Amino acid sequence: MSHPMTDLAAPGVRALKPYQPGKSISELEREYGVHDIIKLASNENPLGPGPGVLEAIQAEMGDIARYPDAGGFELKQALARRHGVNADCVTLGNGSNDVLVLLAEAFLQDTLEAVYSRYSFAVYMIAVQAVGATARVAEANPPGHAQPLGHDLPAMARLVTDKTRIVFVANPNNPTGTWVGSAELRALIDEMPRETLVVVDQAYREYMVDPDYPDCVEWLDQYPNLVVTQTFSKAFGLAGLRIGYSISHPQVADVLNRVRQPFNVNNLANVAALAALADTEYLQRSVAMNNNERERLEAACVRLGLDYVPSAGNFVLVDMGQPAGPVYESLLRRSIIVRPVGNYALPNHLRISVGTPEENGRLFAALEDLVVA
Ligand SMILES: *Cc1c(COP(=O)(O)O)cnc(C)c1O
Numbered sequence: 367m368s369h370p371m372t373d374l375a376a377p378g379v380r381a382l383k384p385y386q387p388g389k390s391i392s393e394l395e396r397e398y399g400v401h402d403i404i405k406l407a408s409n410e411n412p413l414g415p416g417p418g419v420l421e422a423i424q425a426e427m428g429d430i431a432r433y434p435d436a437g438g439f440e441l442k443q444a445l446a447r448r449h450g451v452n453a454d455c456v457t458l459g460n461g462s463n464d465v466l467v468l469l470a471e472a473f474l475q476d477t478l479e480a481v482y483s484r485y486s487f488a489v490y491m492i493a494v495q496a497v498g499a500t501a502r503v504a505e506a507n508p509p510g511h512a513q514p515l516g517h518d519l520p521a522m523a524r525l526v527t528d529k530t531r532i533v534f535v536a537n538p539n540n541p542t543g544t545w546v547g548s549a550e551l552r553a554l555i556d557e558m559p560r561e562t563l564v565v566v567d568q569a570y571r572e573y574m575v576d577p578d579y580p581d582c583v584e585w586l587d588q589y590p591n592l593v594v595t596q597t598f599s600k601a602f603g604l605a606g607l608r609i610g611y612s613i614s615h616p617q618v619a620d621v622l623n624r625v626r627q628p629f630n631v632n633n634l635a636n637v638a639a640l641a642a643l644a645d646t647e648y649l650q651r652s653v654a655m656n657n658n659e660r661e662r663l664e665a666a667c668v669r670l671g672l673d674y675v676p677s678a679g680n681f682v683l684v685d686m687g688q689p690a691g692p693v694y695e696s697l698l699r700r701s702i703i704v705r706p707v708g709n710y711a712l713p714n715h716l717r718i719s720v721g722t723p724e725e726n727g728r729l730f731a732a733l734e735d736l737v738v739a
Contacts, residue, residue: 378476378498385488388705389698400701404728406719407705409540409570409681411603413655413722415638416648419604422641423634434636436628441636444643445611449583454616457623460630462569462597462610466534467493468622469565469593469612473531474499481525482534483517485542485710487567490534502530507544514675515683515712516544519554526562533558536567537582538574541707541717543677548580555589563618565593569610570679572601572653579678583613590615598635600680601652602642609635656680660720666730670737681719683707686737690716693736700732 372380388407394400406412438458446453459465466489474480476498482490484506494501502525507516516539526533535554538545555564566582582594597610609631612622642649663682667674673685686693694706694716705717721729 376496376498378495382492382495383709385492386709389703391703394698394701394703398698400699403701403703404721404725405703406681406721406725406729407703407717408605409600409679409719410605411601411652411656411680412720412725413603413652415603416642416645418641418645418648419638422637426633426637430633432633434629434631434633438631438636441631441639444640445613448643449613451583451586451613452616455586455613455619457612457614457619457626458631459610459612459626460632460635461599461608462567462595462612463489464608464630465595465610465612465622466490466565466567467496468625469532469563470494470497470499471625472621473563477529478531479527479529480532480534481522481530483522483536483539485515485539485712486517486534487536487540487569488709494532499531500529502526506542513542513544513546515542516675517546519546519550523554523557526558528559528561530562532563532565534565534567536569537580538570538678540569540679540681541705541710541712541715542675542683543679543681544675545574545576545579545678547576547578551580551582552585555585555592558591560591563591563593564589565595565612567595569595569597569600571596572649573656573679575657576678586613586615590617593618598639598642601649601656602639603652604635604638604642607632607635607638609639655722656720659723659726662723662726663718663720663729666726666733670733672733672737681705681717683712683715683717685715688714690714696736697729697732700728702729702732704729 391403442453442456470493474497479500480494481502483504504522593614595612599605675683
């Protein structure tokens with residue numbers, strides 16, 4: 367059967383498969399008629415936003431008839447202070463997803479290439495394909511590696527040619543939870559030609575405690591081709607408001623600003639992000655809870671005899687040792703949403719976001735029933 371309208375789409379778009387989001391709570395309610403649902407599927411902060419954020423949003427409500435500040439002046443200033451950079455290095459996005467797409471739009475085209483790792487964040491593939499560029503996908507680390515299924519940076523470097531304009535490094539990576547250390551990452555960036563942007567996606571940066579973790583923002587002075595992206599969706603608890611950003615050389619920021627929608631960050635997201643940045647105590651509490659609960663989740667995997675990828679993020683990739691679909695379905699019937707990762711070619715794995723202690727308790731009990739039974 368032919369699809370004449372589909373055939374009209376741009377060549378890169380024709381072959382695209384849409385991003386598969388985690389099932390939402392309302393969707394599960396509609397489809398299964400279950401209640402008291404816990405969602406451990408999209409790596410959100412299970413504590414929600416802090417109290418200061420809710421107040422800031424309330425206070426802003428009267429102004430939603432007005433367009434937002436297109437330049438994001440105040441928020442850029444606050445981010446610049448936080449990261450020790452100039453405000454002209456900051457590009458705000460409707461989620462960091464927006465910034466990743468802007469990078470592809472601005473720096474790629476059908477004759478050019480991008481490199482990323484197998485099992486890395488699905489948005490890279492979509493952003494690259496949508497503009498008709500060619501994706502070169504590096505093999506990931508083997509299962510027995512210290513960072514199993516994680517980025518093999520030398521393998522990625524070997525795929526770089528004079529056509530490569532972007533190398534995407536997720537650190538830590540989603541869905542694996544793996545990360546790369548300072549020396550390795552610096553070696554990769556050192557090796558890259560100046561025409562190749564290295565985009566280091568630090569969406570889970572706030573959870574990192576290992577002293578060998580490099581915050582690449584500190585390297586920006588040395589590498590004009592380095593771009594770091596971060597988000598308010600994860601540890602800061604603002605996923606539903608859609609706000610993220612990049613920090614880069616000012617000339618890269620200037621290029622992104624040319625393709626950016628002038629009002630890509632809405633009023634409520636703007637003030638919420640400012641308030642979230644101000645509440646460092648809430649951020650620390652969120653991170654501490656996550657890192658404790660992640661240990662409990664990994665310990666539960668050990669008890670249940672399930673292999674997992676040691677995680678640096680707020681989720682754990684668990685190998686169910688069998689096709690994961692039926693386990694996913696059984697958890698849905700128990701009002702628990704986790705994330706199947708068949709779209710990442712990992713049919714036996716589930717990605718489970720770290721919840722609150724109560725949520726995780728319910729998850730462990732359900733898994734015990736399903737896996738041991
Ligand atoms: C969640 C996530 C993002 C971004 O999400 P936004 O909500 O668009 O900011 C980016 N990169 C990775 C690796 C992620 O897991």
